[in-house]
Amino acid sequence: MAFTALAVHNWLLYLLKLSIISVSCRFIINRWKNWWIRTIFTLILLALFAAVIYAGPISLTLMVMCIQIRCFYEIIAVGHKKYREENLPFFRSLSWSFVATVNYFLYGESLSQYFQNFLQKDEILQPLASYHRFISFMMYLCCFVLFVLTLKKGYYMVQFALFGWTHIIILLLVAQSHLMIQNIFEGLIW
Numbered sequence: 001m002a003f004t005a006l007a008v009h010n011w012l013l014y015l016l017k018l019s020i021i022s023v024s025c026r027f028i029i030n031r032w033k034n035w036w037i038r039t040i041f042t043l044i045l046l047a048l049f050a051a052v053i054y055a056g057p058i059s060l061t062l063m064v065m066c067i068q069i070r071c072f073y074e075i076i077a078v079g080h081k082k083y084r085e086e087n088l089p090f091f092r093s094l095s096w097s098f099v100a101t102v103n104y105f106l107y108g109e110s111l112s113q114y115f116q117n118f119l120q121k122d123e124i125l126q127p128l129a130s131y132h133r134f135i136s137f138m139m140y141l142c143c144f145v146l147f148v149l150t151l152k153k154g155y156y157m158v159q160f161a162l163f164g165w166t167h168i169i170i171l172l173l174v175a176q177s178h179l180m181i182q183n184i185f186e187g188l189i190w
Contacts, residue, residue, distance in 0.1 A: 060184045065103075068177040072099055075169050079162055086158055089150045095166045097143045102170050105136035106178040114185055 052059050076095050083091070112119055112129045119129040128135065151159055 057184045101139040102174050
């Protein structure tokens with residue numbers, strides 16, 4: 001099962017039904033039951049977040065990237081619902097390919113600075129670091145060509161609106177998460 005927010009939410013609800021929380025909530029007045037459940041889960045989530053922070057910058061980076069990917073998935077799902085009846089080809093695939101390209105460009109650029117010694121020793125990763133900007137440009141160019149190839153006559157306005165929608169989402173989500181990760185690698189305490 002994929003590690004998503006919905007899976008975690010369902011697991012926490014299952015835990016609520018079968019655990020000590022439900023046993024202890026039986027003796028609480030119904031008026032305060034919701035308050036105690038929220039308090040307990042707040043403490044659990046704070047403890048999990050503290051564990052992620054304690055694990056170091058790599059785990060925080062992965063957490064930020066997971067949140068970014070999940071947010072992008074939800075926002076693209078809204079756009080897909082709106083234009084589902086249009087039967088536009090490869091809308092989701094193109095959106096995800098643009099996100100992957102921008103993530104590769106931003107994170108490859110910044111992470112290559114932090115892991116420069118490791119990248120110089122590895123024969124496979126060295127060309128990726130040396131030609132990073134060219135590879136990023138070619139990936140974006142391929143995505144753009146695929147977008148042009150999927151244009152359908154009569155749907156140009158809709159497809160360009162979705163193209164713009166995807167780029168605004170990328171600008172808002174990926175740029176912010178990139179800056180968060182830059183801050184994480186500069187130091188956990190500012």
